Amino acid sequence: MEGxxxxxxxxxxxxxxxxxxxxxxxxxxxxxxxxxxxNSQLVPYYHDSVNQDYDFLQMLLQKERISVLNPSFSSSIxxxxxxNSRSLAINWILxxxxxxxxxxxxxxxxxxxxxxxxSTRFIDExxxxxxxxxxxxxxxxxxKMEESKVPALSEYKVENYVFVCDVIQHMxxxxxxxxxxxxSLNTPFLYLNYFIKExxxxxxxxxxxISRGSELVMALIRECNKMEExxxxxxxxxxxxxxxxxxxxxxxxxIRISSVSLWEVSDNQLKQQQExxxxxxxxxxxxxxxxxxxxxxxxxxxxxxxxxxxSRLAGTKRSLTFRDIDPNPDLADDEDHD
Numbered sequence: 375m376e377g378x379x380x381x382x383x384x385x386x387x388x389x390x391x392x393x394x395x396x397x398x399x400x401x402x403x404x405x406x407x408x409x410x411x412x413n414s415q416l417v418p419y420y421h422d423s424v425n426q427d428y429d430f431l432q433m434l435l436q437k438e439r440i441s442v443l444n445p446s447f448s449s450s451i452x453x454x455x456x457x458n459s460r461s462l463a464i465n466w467i468l469x470x471x472x473x474x475x476x477x478x479x480x481x482x483x484x485x486x487x488x489x490x491x492x493s494t495r496f497i498d499e500x501x502x503x504x505x506x507x508x509x510x511x512x513x514x515x516x517x518k519m520e521e522s523k524v525p526a527l528s529e530y531k532v533e534n535y536v537f538v539c540d541v542i543q544h545m546x547x548x549x550x551x552x553x554x555x556x557x558s559l560n561t562p563f564l565y566l567n568y569f570i571k572e573x574x575x576x577x578x579x580x581x582x583x584i585s586r587g588s589e590l591v592m593a594l595i596r597e598c599n600k601m602e603e604x605x606x607x608x609x610x611x612x613x614x615x616x617x618x619x620x621x622x623x624x625x626x627x628x629i630r631i632s633s634v635s636l637w638e639v640s641d642n643q644l645k646q647q648q649e650x651x652x653x654x655x656x657x658x659x660x661x662x663x664x665x666x667x668x669x670x671x672x673x674x675x676x677x678x679x680x681x682x683x684x685s686r687l688a689g690t691k692r693s694l695t696f697r698d699i700d701p702n703p704d705l706a707d708d709e710d711h712d
Contacts, residue, residue: 428636431564431565431568431636432636434560434564434565434607435607435636437560438560438605438606438607439639439644452492452599453499455499455502456492456497456499456505457599459502459505459506460488460489460492460505461596462505462506463488463505463506463508463509464485464488464509464595464596465596466506466509466532466533467481467484467485467488467509467512467513468481468592468595468596470513470530474517474521474525474529476513476517476521477520477521478563478588478591478592479520479561479563479564480513480516480517480519480520480521481513481516481592481595482561482562482563482591482592482595482601483516483519483520483559483561484509484512484513484515484516484517485512485595485601486559486561486601486602487512487515487516487549487553487557488508488509488512489600489601489602490552490553490602491508491512491549491552491553492505492508493600494552494553495548495552503535506532506535506537507535507537507541507542507545508545508549510530510532510537510542510545511542511545511546511548511549512549513530514527514530514542514546515546515549515550515557516557519557519558526539527539527542527543530542560606560607561606562591562606562607562609562610562613563588563591563610564606564610565606565607565610565611566583566584566587566588566591566610566613566614567580567584568610568636569587569610569611569613569614569615569634570583570584570587570614572633572634572635572636573611573614573615573618573630573633573634574614574618582617583614583617583618586617587610587613587614587616587617588613590612590613590616590617590659590662590663591609591610591613593659593662594609594613594655594658594659594662597658597662604651604654604655605648605651607636608648608651608652608655609655611631611634611637611652612652612655612656612659613659615627615630615631615656616656616659616660616662616663620659620660620663620664621660622656624653627652627653627656628649628653631652
């Protein structure tokens with residue numbers, strides 16, 4: 375891609391935007407895309423959240439419930455080639471996390487960005503390389519939102535692909551536009567500590583539950599067809615209960631969660647959706663636990679539809695265009711790029 379620069383870009387917000395797009399931002403938007411961590415300003419992370427404010431958690435939960443009632447993104451099903459490309463992209467994200475030491479919250483957030491983008495933009499199968507480019511942009515934006523140390527764009531290495539800085543920057547802008555600049559989203563890690571306090575006991579060390587719960591949440595990334603198949607609040611509840619005891623029956627699961635004050639909801643339809651998601655997500659985590667212990671059998675948890683998700687309005691995908699991106703990036707010659 376001639377004319378593209380591999381030098382480290384400035385951390386200024388202006389480098390992510392075309393001049394004509396700056397007017398769509400307010401001061402808060404510009405602050406969110408800085409390179410400094412927003413941990414202490416927007417989001418209390420699970421490892422520093424012993425004294426999380428109950429009202430704040432209620433606010434986060436209300437934000438999730440509103441998104442369930444007013445979904446903004448399509449629930450369309452990915453074709454097989456896109457499922458495969460998404461899987462490869464997620465593997466790359468998880469491997470890159472190890473390279474840079476990104477937080478789990480950052481990685482989970484980047485996959486939500488990826489799924490939301492793929493739900494609103496059409497990518498031609500002949501441009502499957504674009505999925506990997508989108509994943510780089512999503513991880514880069516998530517890192518700028520959440521990490522205190524942000525790699526230069528030139529440091530993001532993708533096997534068999536060469537995406538120069540200018541191209542990644544442009545894709546960042548496309549992702550931001552597609553997601554309507556709604557980048558500050560909930561993840562299960564916001565709720566882990568709360569559920570540990572509510573569901574744990576004196577015999578189990580909180581740090582052990584945090585570690586195991588986090589592992590289950592991260593393992594779920596590879597298993598879900600879409601990250602928002604399960605709400606973050608529900609994923610956190612399922613992860614903590616599976617970390618505490620992965621052999622609960624359906625009834626035992628319902629009894630235990632009923633003791634959690636934040637779990638209560640007055641809307642019967644939303645309550646049923648929440649319960650179905652919990653049973654489905656916990657059942658999946660049971661299988662993950664069984665697999666990790668080389669035990670193919672799972673306990674007798676009543677089967678539920680693993681495709682059960684929150685209600686979403688169907689949307690029309692917009693075509694992903696690359697007017698200002700070289701349509702012939704430097705790729706490997708073969709079609710199977712991994």
